[in-house]
Structure formats: structure tokens, C-alpha cells
Amino acid sequence: MKEDEMIICRCEEVSYEELKTTAAKYKCSARELKLRTRAGMGYCGGRSCRTMVDKIAATSANDRNRTCVSLKYQPPIRPISFKNLGG
Amino acid sequence: MTRRILDHPILGKMEDNNYVSFTFNQKGYKGLENESLAAALLANGIRTLRHHEESGSPRGIYCNIGHCYECRVSVDGQQGIRACLTPVKEGMTVESDGQLPSSKRR
Amino acid sequence: MDNAIIIGAGPAGLTAAVTCAEKGLDVVVIDEYMRAGGRLLGQLYEEPNGNWWNGIKESNKLYEKAVDLGVNFHLNTAVNNIENSNGIWTIYTERETFHTPSLLLATGAAEAPVPVPGWTLPGVMSVGAAQVMTNVHRVKPGERGVIIGVNVLSAAIAMELQLAGVEVASLTLPKTNQVTQDAGKPKEVLDSLLHVSHMAPSPFVRYGSKLMKNDFMKKLGVNFFPKKGVKMWDIPIQLRKAVTKIYGEDEVEGVTLATINADGEVVSGSEEHIPVDFVCIAGGLYPLAELAAVAGCPFYLVEELGGYVPLHNERMESPLEGLYVAGNITGIEGAKVAAAQGRTAGLSMAHHAGMDDLDGEIKNSIKRTEQTRDNAHIQFHPEIETGRKKILQQWDAYQSNKERSVVSNSRGGIT
Numbered sequence: 255m256k257e258d259e260m261i262i263c264r265c266e267e268v269s270y271e272e273l274k275t276t277a278a279k280y281k282c283s284a285r286e287l288k289l290r291t292r293a294g295m296g297y298c299g300g301r302s303c304r305t306m307v308d309k310i311a312a313t314s315a316n317d318r319n320r321t322c323v324s325l326k327y328q329p330p331i332r333p334i335s336f337k338n339l340g341g
Numbered sequence: 342m343t344r345r346i347l348d349h350p351i352l353g354k355m356e357d358n359n360y361v362s363f364t365f366n367q368k369g370y371k372g373l374e375n376e377s378l379a380a381a382l383l384a385n386g387i388r389t390l391r392h393h394e395e396s397g398s399p400r401g402i403y404c405n406i407g408h409c410y411e412c413r414v415s416v417d418g419q420q421g422i423r424a425c426l427t428p429v430k431e432g433m434t435v436e437s438d439g440q441l442p443s444s445k446r447r
Numbered sequence: 448m449d450n451a452i453i454i455g456a457g458p459a460g461l462t463a464a465v466t467c468a469e470k471g472l473d474v475v476v477i478d479e480y481m482r483a484g485g486r487l488l489g490q491l492y493e494e495p496n497g498n499w500w501n502g503i504k505e506s507n508k509l510y511e512k513a514v515d516l517g518v519n520f521h522l523n524t525a526v527n528n529i530e531n532s533n534g535i536w537t538i539y540t541e542r543e544t545f546h547t548p549s550l551l552l553a554t555g556a557a558e559a560p561v562p563v564p565g566w567t568l569p570g571v572m573s574v575g576a577a578q579v580m581t582n583v584h585r586v587k588p589g590e591r592g593v594i595i596g597v598n599v600l601s602a603a604i605a606m607e608l609q610l611a612g613v614e615v616a617s618l619t620l621p622k623t624n625q626v627t628q629d630a631g632k633p634k635e636v637l638d639s640l641l642h643v644s645h646m647a648p649s650p651f652v653r654y655g656s657k658l659m660k661n662d663f664m665k666k667l668g669v670n671f672f673p674k675k676g677v678k679m680w681d682i683p684i685q686l687r688k689a690v691t692k693i694y695g696e697d698e699v700e701g702v703t704l705a706t707i708n709a710d711g712e713v714v715s716g717s718e719e720h721i722p723v724d725f726v727c728i729a730g731g732l733y734p735l736a737e738l739a740a741v742a743g744c745p746f747y748l749v750e751e752l753g754g755y756v757p758l759h760n761e762r763m764e765s766p767l768e769g770l771y772v773a774g775n776i777t778g779i780e781g782a783k784v785a786a787a788q789g790r791t792a793g794l795s796m797a798h799h800a801g802m803d804d805l806d807g808e809i810k811n812s813i814k815r816t817e818q819t820r821d822n823a824h825i826q827f828h829p830e831i832e833t834g835r836k837k838i839l840q841q842w843d844a845y846q847s848n849k850e851r852s853v854v855s856n857s858r859g860g861i862t
Contacts, residue, residue: 256564257564257622257624257691260562260563261562262562270626301737306560306626309625327741330527331527332525332526334527
């Protein structure tokens, strides 16, 4: 396996290359990069890959105002089974 | 050869020895009662806990404390259970979560 | 309704629980792990005075003390969401729903990975996973492994693995790329190690910090990264090598190790195969603050604290009424600092519950946290105090902004 094919988001199997290419093309924020590639949108809620996606976005983006943000997290932060949703 | 650290230079000898039986993919194994399923399976030499839903690539324990969800298995018929947070009980039936039959990579 | 609810049963949460209970509050502690202790459970290192810091013993001590004081534990219970309405926090878990006017988030830290081709193979795990497997569950992560990522945490855990009879074939670097960045550059890694050398954990402490600076670090630095690396506790530390690939059919069979230059670039043709049955990924820790984000707490990126941290003051109050934070959610530090912060948070929560005359105790507790930080043997970032100052400055700025907007609102007649 080459470095470009290496997985960054384990849940959605998003590769380093896909993230790099998308970040370079759109020069977008980490949040937009997530929405475009689905990295961080899988089962674990981005807990595993968030820091990596942030770094890739920061490399390409004009994402200067990174120090003060409201982090976008959607509840539930742990997956809930359909069974439990009913209750 | 056991993978258990029965004696440790600082932590001493392991005190638990209450072994119970459980099955993983229809095969019988022994684990310590109330240890994590992830630990019990690794102690039995099992590393692959599931296959990715789409690609089918094998996955095992990654974070071991409930953050990454890589170790999710079916326990007594309930899917998506994290093996690293599940205490082993006598008679537990555990199955790998696997590739979905309809999944095709884009 | 409970007087106080604490999410996270690590050193911060447990100490806060004990503190609240001592002040007479009804306390509930919720944690998704099966045992109380959090990351403290896995810790095992020798202190400079020769005593061993045994995380399991320390966790049990705190847990038993809390239970004796009547603290109600809900372990193995994951929190999905929190909400505030009319000053009451609602905590949704996979089992029950809880309510409280006073909520502490002590959710600790998560591990940041360094990605390596092949790192999804079974047998590859975070370095913290290997620590818990070895010290808490007493199961070897494998017979022989490599650790990718050289930092304070991975050096400490390498030693713990060795202690348990697990062979660490190499403590080495990831290949540098957009994600790993400086963690894959020998020069930068060496600098970061030199910064913390005066208060590094056990494997270093054992040799005495002076000796380490003069001998061990010189070996690394003056000889300019010998290709074979240097040995610490019989573990080869190879700053001039990087893992370019983890290989194996269905699980880990080995790693490809290449020589790198001082800037982290791979010397072509230098690759060799190292057979191992497990691999640890060590990218460091970052504050796990999802619940604070869901609650709407403002965040700041403070690199010295390990990432994005929820805004808070020295009393461990967040800007949201009745919401407190303590431990690694506020920045990556050792368990003793987390516990000290937990005590402050517990006192602040007791104060919130209407208990008077706690100001002196709170001040003392804040001072004790600083002293604990000064005396810490493990420091994850060399500029931790700068980071702490930054977040307090943000707090002050936030408060004065709020006052200004309140003033202008009242002048403008906006309700």
C-alpha cells in the first residue's frame, strides 16, 4: 500500500489522497472537508480521525481563524440503537 | 503458551481465576468472568473482531477504551456492541459483525 | 434530581465526587468504562523517591472512598447528549435520563493517531490500548511489537510493556506527511524530548535527569542520531528510522522500517522488514470535549494544552451556568493535576449548591493545583503554564465582552 492510499478515517475508509486532493481543490475548512469526504462522519463520530482531518485542512486552507470556534458536534455523541430511540 | 501476564514484577500475581465459557463465531473459548470481551478474545489469540461493512477489511481492537468503535461485535444477538466495554459472562454468544452483502465500493 | 452529576470516573471526576460528597451533596458519577479510574488505571511508573505509582491502586482508593461517602456510580453507561433548560441539566444515557443543576464534565482525553499505511490491520492499536491491555487486563498485546511515535507517553508505555515481558523491537518515528508533520522529523522530536527531559517519566527519571541530559541526550544529539538508535531500558529508540508500512495478510506480520534524514525524508533503498505481531500508534493525547461542544460551550485552540479546550476559569467553571470542567478535558496533564482540578471543581459545585464560606478553600485548592503542576514528574507539553495562562486570558476577554454587550444592550433598550 502506498502512502496516498493509506486510510485516515477508519469508519468511512477515506484515504489520505482523497482528503489531500479535496483540501487542495477547495481550500476549505475542516468542517467542509468532512462534509465533502465523509471523513469523521462514521460510527465513532470522528473521535479517531478529527485531529488528522484538521491538520490536512489547515495545510491547504486559508483557515486562519482557527483559534476560536464553536466545535460542531451533533448529538447523540454515541450511536443509539433504534430500539432505544423509541423509549 | 499463554498471553496472560500471570506474574508481574510490580503488580504481582493475578488474583482472578474464575473462568467462564463463551462462544465467538460458534467456537468455544474461556475467559475470566467480567474481564472485557476484547481482553478475553486477545488472550485466546483472536485479533480479528469484525470486517468493515463495505470493503470487508479485517479490523480488531484499536483504542481499547470505547472511543473508536472498531471492536464492535454482536453479543447475544445485539449488534454494534463494543467488545472493549463488555464484561464477559458465562454462556455469552458473540459473533463478528461483517461485510454487508449488498455493499459495493463506489 | 441529584445535587451534582459527574461524567467521567477518572482522577478528576473521582476526586470531584469525593469532594462534593464530603460537603454533603448527593452525587452521581457516570462512566462508559466498566471500572472506575479512567486513564489512571493503566499508569505504572517509578517515582524519583523509588515508590511505584500504581494506577490501579490509586483508582481503587479513590473509588472506595467515593462509595463509602455514598456516591452513586453508573459504570458501563455511555452518555449520548446533555441539554440545559431553565437551569437544569438533563443527561441522556443509553439507559436512564438524569437531572441536576450542577454538572461536571471530566471526560478526559482521546488519542490522536499518526496514520501509517496498513494501520487498520488487526494487531495495530493505540499505545494507550496496549497499556490498558497489559497493566489493567494483564493480557499481552503481542509478543513483539514496535511503537510508532516518540513522545513522553509512548516512552513511558514502552517501559511498561518491557516490564511485563513484552518485547519492544523499536520505538521509532512515523514517516512525515501532512498529518504527522514534526512527529516524523528527527530534529523536532529530539527538541521536544530535550524540553521535557528535566521532568520526564520513569525510564528517564531512573537515570536521574542530570545524567540523562549529559549522557543519554548527548548520545542522541551529539552523535547526531546514530542510525541504529540508542537503547533505553533495552528498548532501541530509533529517531533516524521511520515506519513506512505495516504489512500482513489478515493481521500484523511486520513493519517496513526505513532510514530517514534529519528532516524526516526517507533514504531510498534503506527499507528493511521487521517481523512483529503488534504495532502501537502513539500520536499523543487531545482533550475529549464533545459534550461541552454539544452543550454550546465556547472553545479555544491552545496547542500547549493539546488542542481545542472548552473555555473555563481557575474555579473550573465554564461560561454556562452550572457546567464545570476538570481534568484532561481542560488540557493534557498528569493524573495528579487532574485530581487537584477535580477538587476545585467539586468545591465550586458545592458553592453552587448554596454552601457558604468556601471561597478560602477554593483559593487554596487553586493554589494546590499550581503546586502540583510545578512538581509534576510527567509533563506532556513544555509550555503547559503558558497554555493555562492563555485560556484564563480568553476567559477574562469573554467576561468583559459579555459585560460590554450587556451594557450596550441596556443602553440601546434591546431586551
